[in-house]
Amino acid sequence: MKKPKTFDEIGAEVLARSTPESLDAADAFIGEATRIIDLALAVRDARIAANLTQAELSKISGITQAEISRIEGAKYAPRVGTLFKLASALDTGFLIGNTQTPIRVPALTI
Template sequence: MSYYKDYKEKVLKDPEVKKEYDALQPEYDLIQAMIDARISENLTQKELSERTGITQADISRIENGTRNPSLAMLKRLAEGLGMQLRLEFVRKPMKP
């Protein structure tokens, strides 16, 4: 397991941290999906930058959560990864 995953598992045991994390879950999911896709294609941030015309610095900012990409930028990233962007709405689990 990666250092990040170990750390995440540890800090999410704190109820306050978990509440805040859950509020940001869509952003974290997007970031992780982008990182996973880039790695699965064996691309560095620089290589993805060259394919998309998005600066490596912006790709880094997106991946570390300090930049929120537009839908247009997400489409460019998906294209550069040789993938299709798919967004969906899913029902929240019902609270007891």
């Protein structure tokens, strides 16, 4: 019976077959996924800090509980307008992007 390959061996094989374009695409995908996860955690943490359930935040913000769940579950990145509504409902702001080019989404009265 053949010995199973280690993770490092599989990774080395994949890298050997990769093109610069496929590596760039993988880096872009990982970067986007990381940003969506970071945003999901920020929304969830702000909601918990405000001592609100998703249902309560839904009533205050006008965003459905299902959408709040998808945002917190990192299922997709919300539109900026949705972030403004969440920031306003949570009386907070969100910083989007890296430290070199951040976009601040402040709490506004909507």
